[in-house]
Amino acid sequence: MKSSRLVFIVAVLLAVLAVALSFSTAPNAISKKEVALRLPKNFPKPFYDFKSNPITPEGFTLGRALFYDPILSQDSTISCASCHQPFAAFAHIDHKLSHGIDNRIGTRNVPALQNLIWKDDFMWDGGVNHLEVQPINPITSKDEMNESLKNVLTKLHRSQHYKAYFKSAFKDSTITTQRLFKALAQFTGLMVSANSKYDQYLRKEVQLTEMEQKGLLLFNQKCNSCHTAPLFTNNAFANNGLPPDTALNDLGRGKITGKKEDDFLFKIPSLRNVEVTYPYMHDGRFSKLSQVLNHYSHTSGSANNEPLKNIGTLSDDEKVELTAFLKTLTDKTFLTDKRFVIIQSPSGMR
Numbered sequence: 177m178k179s180s181r182l183v184f185i186v187a188v189l190l191a192v193l194a195v196a197l198s199f200s201t202a203p204n205a206i207s208k209k210e211v212a213l214r215l216p217k218n219f220p221k222p223f224y225d226f227k228s229n230p231i232t233p234e235g236f237t238l239g240r241a242l243f244y245d246p247i248l249s250q251d252s253t254i255s256c257a258s259c260h261q262p263f264a265a266f267a268h269i270d271h272k273l274s275h276g277i278d279n280r281i282g283t284r285n286v287p288a289l290q291n292l293i294w295k296d297d298f299m300w301d302g303g304v305n306h307l308e309v310q311p312i313n314p315i316t317s318k319d320e321m322n323e324s325l326k327n328v329l330t331k332l333h334r335s336q337h338y339k340a341y342f343k344s345a346f347k348d349s350t351i352t353t354q355r356l357f358k359a360l361a362q363f364t365g366l367m368v369s370a371n372s373k374y375d376q377y378l379r380k381e382v383q384l385t386e387m388e389q390k391g392l393l394l395f396n397q398k399c400n401s402c403h404t405a406p407l408f409t410n411n412a413f414a415n416n417g418l419p420p421d422t423a424l425n426d427l428g429r430g431k432i433t434g435k436k437e438d439d440f441l442f443k444i445p446s447l448r449n450v451e452v453t454y455p456y457m458h459d460g461r462f463s464k465l466s467q468v469l470n471h472y473s474h475t476s477g478s479a480n481n482e483p484l485k486n487i488g489t490l491s492d493d494e495k496v497e498l499t500a501f502l503k504t505l506t507d508k509t510f511l512t513d514k515r516f517v518i519i520q521s522p523s524g525m526r
């Protein structure tokens with residue numbers, strides 16, 4: 177009798193302990209330290225200023241929940257993460273062109289999301305110039321999420337979970353588009369990639385192989401003027417010699433500025449994590465780095481700008497060396513960073 181009571185008490189205690197533990201190790205809990213922004217020493221000053229939107233664990237957690245939640249789309253099928261996949265540096269590897277609601281195919285390849293606070297304009301054509309307003313585009317685009325901001329707010333208001341999330345992030349439970357965008361910017365703005373083998377090499381923590389060293393030299397001679405280290409973009413727009421796709425007829429920068437001379441210029445993409453962000457180019461026309469290098473090797477002869485002409489024909493050895501170097505830009509810490517992955521299904525929030 178006595179021993180069975182003891183067993184009962186121990187069982188109750190164990191159950192209480194288990195519940196307490198499951199709270200303290202909530203799968204998505206994040207600490208203040210984990211959301212502290214660490215600016216890499218060799219990076220320039222960022223464009224986005226977190227002063228007007230300080231990152232907090234609660235704001236970041238809300239941003240992450242929104243990023244992974246299909247509630248932002250009209251029929252609750254597409255989330256930001258449907259197109260921006262963490263293991264691909266938040267690019268999308270299954271489709272050349274973006275793949276949205278009702279299987280609609282967009283007109284552009286999904287770019288990686290990384291080091292966004294160092295960008296002065298966004299999208300392949302620079303059509304958006306502030307990180308906080310960027311989500312309007314995917315939410316309202318008919319080929320992406322096809323939803324109105326008004327409906328998004330209505331849906332979020334209906335959810336007790338989101339009310340609580342907004343309250344903990346912004347001190348009261350008012351849900352506004354501005355707060356929605358600020359929370360998303362806390363999440364996407366913290367996506368910093370600065371721990372690739374190349375970065376470790378700069379910090380003298382590892383050495384490059386002879387092949388990678390040769391690739392780095394070639395890169396500095398032929399690519400760095402556009403894909404400028406350490407961000408691997410100079411943030412400008414350029415024509416890299418791709419023949420326009422006549423079906424898409426994408427004018428790129430020219431569509432935004434209306435200037436003829438800007439036609440077929442595209443934002444120079446960062447090459448960080450390029451090993452995993454295939455397919456490549458604004459229209460995803462290449463699926464392999466070898467195709468990209470063949471393109472540069474073939475077009476430089478007829479190029480109309482100096483940096484492209486300067487590339488010249490690449491020998492097979494040079495292609496192998498350049499590829500080896502490009503792979504040193506893969507940042508496993510970033511690609512597997514648990515802060516950016518949601519473990520609990522966000523649909524449980526509704």
Ligand code: HEC
Nearest residue numbers: 255256259274275276284285286287298299300311314320
């Ligand atoms: C249907 C696929 C799709 C969905 C859903 C989607 N995106 Fe995108 N995203 C894209 C494409 C395609 C681009 C490039 C668009 C362009 O250049 O016109 C892009 C561009 C971006 C950029 C600019 C990156 C850069 O370097 O210029 C950011 C930031 C971004 N998306 C964040 C988000 C957020 C936040 C959400 C959710 C609210 C979201 N995306 C939903 C496909 C998608």
Ligand code: HEC
Nearest residue numbers: 398399402414416442443444445456457458468472483484
């Ligand atoms: C004149 C500037 C310029 C030079 C020089 C240049 N690039 Fe590019 N690169 C671009 C532009 C612009 C794009 C995007 C073009 C588009 O999508 O239409 C691009 C795209 C790429 C991409 C695809 C990235 C992605 O995420 O889709 C790779 C890879 C790349 N370049 C590698 C290189 C290498 C390697 C060199 C040197 C051999 C080089 N580039 C030289 C301007 C340049």
